[in-house]
Every structure is written in structure tokens, then in C-alpha cells.
Amino acid sequence: MAMASFVERLEPIDADAAAAVKAGAFVDLAIARWLVPHDAAERERCLREQFTWQIRTVLVSGGQLYGIRETGRLVATALWTVHPGxxxxxxxxxxxxxRSITGPYYPRFRALDEIFAATTPIVAHHHLDLLAAADRGRGLGxxxxxxxxxxxxxxxxxxPMAALQASSPxxxxxxxxxxxxxxxPVEIPGSDGLHVFPMYRHPPAALPAAPAGPRLVEL
Known part of the structure; x- marks a missing residue:
């Protein structure tokens, strides 16, 4: 039987939990291993603290954080920002x-950020900054x-047009x-062949007006 999952809008109080989901999903990716080599615990900490800072800042500036919970635990999250152009x-x-969060790994984090900035459209759009699920293969993302x-x-x-940078093929x-x-794809300088994958999506032909609130989605 399919399980009904409720997509809910999250609040600043959920930033730590959302960042932990994201860091856990990203910690073993090739780009993350390049950012912080050899030390998975330190890599996870850097990612989690950076994501926490980012989520809190985006929410203060009008972005939106969504998530899915199971038995009260956050298991998937998405962070969107609205770019005015x-x-x-x-x-x-x-x-x-x-600099404070990443210490000696700052140059690599900064290089990745510069790729993200260079591949972000300058036209107005909605940007998917973070998307992650604790369990892959279940359709939560x-x-x-x-x-x-x-x-x-x-x-x-x-x-709106939507845009993002995918972290892997x-x-x-x-x-x-x-x-x-x-x-x-755009290669990350000094990464020995790792790439970021800029992507965009234009809205389809005219559809009925949007519903007012979140909806129940069957997985």
C-alpha cells in the first residue's frame, strides 16, 4: 500500500534538523569528499553548519523551506529562494x-560557491538551493x-522559471x-574533473490557479 506523505512548510526552528538531513545525504558524494577529504566526521560537521547558516539566512530573506516527516522525524527537505534578477x-x-565553519577547507568551499554564483541565472526565477532525503529510492525528493x-x-x-545546480549526474x-x-556541465577548478550541472525549467502552458496550501502526496 502506498504511504501518504504530507509536504509541509517548515519554520526557522527546523533549520538544524533540515541541515542534518542535507549533510547526511551529501557527506559521501564526490564533491563533498573533495571539499573535506579523509575525515567524514569533519566533512559532515562543515556541511551541516554551512547548511544551517544558509537555511536560516534564506528564511529571514523570504525563502521557503519544505519538508516531510515520518513519526515526527524530518526525513526530507527542500529549500527554495526567489531571485528577483x-x-x-x-x-x-x-x-x-x-571561514569560521570550514577553516583550512575554506578555499574549496569558496571555489564551489563561485561556480554556483557563475551558473545562477541573472533573470528572475525560483532557485532550488537544497534538496535531500534521508533515505534514497523512496521518492521523497x-x-x-x-x-x-x-x-x-x-x-x-x-x-516562474526554476533553476538549480545538480551535484552529480x-x-x-x-x-x-x-x-x-x-x-x-561546469568543472570545479582544482577538483580533478568534478563538475556542477546547471539546470533550468520553464513553466508549462497555462494551468489552473494554484491551491492555497500544501497538499497530500501519495508515494
Whole structure:
């Protein structure tokens, strides 16, 4: 029997738990292993603290955090920001926070951030900053993604373009299934061949207006 999962909008109080889900999902990815080699515990800490800072800052500036819980535990999360257009810029205090969090690994984190900035569209759009699930293969990430895109595709008066940077070819395949298109991969300088995969999605033809609240999604 399919399990019903409720996609809910999260609050700043959920930032730590959402960051932990994201860090746990990313800690063994190739890019993460390049960011902090050899020490998985230190890698997880750097990622978790950076994601916590990012989530809290995005929520203060009008972004939205969504999640799925099971038996009260957060098991999947997605963070979206609304870009009004123009060149992306660091939020106030980010560089100092990143230096403090990452220490000797700062240059690599900074290099990755610069790739993200260079591949972020300068036109107005909704940007998927973080998407992660504690358990792969269950459709939790797809559930979060389809829920948000279904709502965005029914926005009035403007239905936004969506954009993101996938961290691996496997992740890019997920987004392709949800209507994203891929730009050319961009190599991370000094990473010995690792790439970021910029992707974008234009809304489909006109759809009915968006419902007011979150919806129940069957997995």
C-alpha cells in the first residue's frame, strides 16, 4: 500500500534538523569528499553548519523551506529562494561565517560557491538551493520537488522559471524527469574533473490557479 506523505512548510526552528538531513545525504558524494577529504566526521560537521547558516539566512530573506516527516522525524527537505534578477551576491556575513565553519577547507568551499554564483541565472526565477532525503529510492525528493513545481506552475500573474545546480549526474537525472533542462556541465577548478550541472525549467502552458496550501502526496 502506498504511504501518504504530507509536504509541509517548515519554520526557522527546523533549520538544524533540515541541515542534518542535507549533510547526511551529501557527506559521501564526490564533491563533498573533495571539499573535506579523509575525515567524514569533519566533512559532515562543515556541511551541516554551512547548511544551517544558509537555511536560516534564506528564511529571514523570504525563502521557503519544505519538508516531510515520518513519526515526527524530518526525513526530507527542500529549500527554495526567489531571485528577483541581477547578479547573485553573498548575504551579509556569509564569507566570515564560511571561514569560521570550514577553516583550512575554506578555499574549496569558496571555489564551489563561485561556480554556483557563475551558473545562477541573472533573470528572475525560483532557485532550488537544497534538496535531500534521508533515505534514497523512496521518492521523497521527487515528492517535495513535484509539490513545489505544481504550485509554481499555477502562480498568478507570473509563473516562474526554476533553476538549480545538480551535484552529480545521478541527481541531474532526477531533475530531468521533472522537466528541467541541462546546460553544459561546469568543472570545479582544482577538483580533478568534478563538475556542477546547471539546470533550468520553464513553466508549462497555462494551468489552473494554484491551491492555497500544501497538499497530500501519495508515494
Amino acid at each position: 541581477g547578479e547573485p551576491a553573498d548575504p551579509p556575513g556569509y564569507d566570515a561565517a564560511l 521527487s515528492c517535495l520537488l513535484s509539490s513545489y513545481l505544481s504550485w509554481a506552475d499555477r502562480r498568478r500573474p507570473v509563473r 545521478r541527481a541531474a537525472q532526477l531533475y530531468l524527469r521533472h522537466g528541467f533542462e541541462a546546460d553544459d
